[in-house]
Amino acid sequence: xxxxxQNPRYLITVTGKKLTVTCSQNMNxxxxxxxxxxxxxxxxxxxxxxxxEVTDKGDVPEGYKVSRKEKRxxxxxxxxxxxxxxxxxxxxxxSASGTSxxxxxxxxxxxxxxx
Amino acid sequence: xQSVSQHNHHVILSEAASLELGCNYSxxxxxxxxxYVQYPGQHLQLLLKYFSGDPLVKGIKGFEAEFIKxxxxxxxxxxxxxxxxxAEYFCAVKEGGSYIPTFGRGTSLIVHP
Numbered sequence: 001x002x003x004x005x006q007n008p009r010y011l012i013t014v015t016g017k018k019l020t021v022t023c024s025q026n027m028n029x030x031x032x033x034x035x036x037x038x039x040x041x042x043x044x045x046x047x048x049x050x051x052x053e054v055t056d057k058g059d060v061p062e063g064y065k066v067s068r069k070e071k072r073x074x075x076x077x078x079x080x081x082x083x084x085x086x087x088x089x090x091x092x093x094x095s096a097s098g099t100s101x102x103x104x105x106x107x108x109x110x111x112x113x114x115x
Numbered sequence: 116x117q118s119v120s121q122h123n124h125h126v127i128l129s130e131a132a133s134l135e136l137g138c139n140y141s142x143x144x145x146x147x148x149x150x151y152v153q154y155p156g157q158h159l160q161l162l163l164k165y166f167s168g169d170p171l172v173k174g175i176k177g178f179e180a181e182f183i184k185x186x187x188x189x190x191x192x193x194x195x196x197x198x199x200x201x202a203e204y205f206c207a208v209k210e211g212g213s214y215i216p217t218f219g220r221g222t223s224l225i226v227h228p
Contacts, residue, residue, distance in 0.1 A: 030214075031214045033215075035218075040124075040220070041220060042205065042218055042219060042220030042221040043159075043205065043218040043221070045215075045218075048215060050214065090158060090159065092159075094214070096214045102147070102209070102214065103149070103161050103164060104149075104159075104161075104207075104216065106151075106158040106159040106160070107158060108157070108158045109157075109158050
């Protein structure tokens, strides 16, 4: 089954404690991205990756890091989380063929609370 | 930069009412257009998309959307909503040749039984 998986689904942590949210897709997609969703602000892109070892900043990259060492994985790293990073995070992937198959598939979301 | 506007932030309807959610974008060139739905507690799922051809696009669950190029719009419609349509709806736009979509802020739809 084609899917994007994220772990953990729920996480409560404290300010300054480094954490990683994993994202994996099994569709051999080139393009992957991370979004955060906040009430009234919709989806905002944090980082995206066009392919292995190719990453770039989205609209709200401050406080986040990513890596793309393998095509299927795109982890989101918070080196020193702060309360304003409390949010719902979604990973997404799509092919990069430039055709109508370029639909984004979203992961189930990770609800992060930083105390 | 591309921008996507969803003018209705909150919509409340009774069952069987008709629905139209607005979506406008700013880019003047070729675009690919999407509507996604997010049911409570779930992730985003694709409702429908437009890449080319017939500007009236039919999606899942009885939804449709019409691309009006002259108005830079891609409004979502459903003739008769159900309680199960209660969800958040997101419009997204990609410039032709780009892989990076821009999302609107979303519209929260509540359907009363």
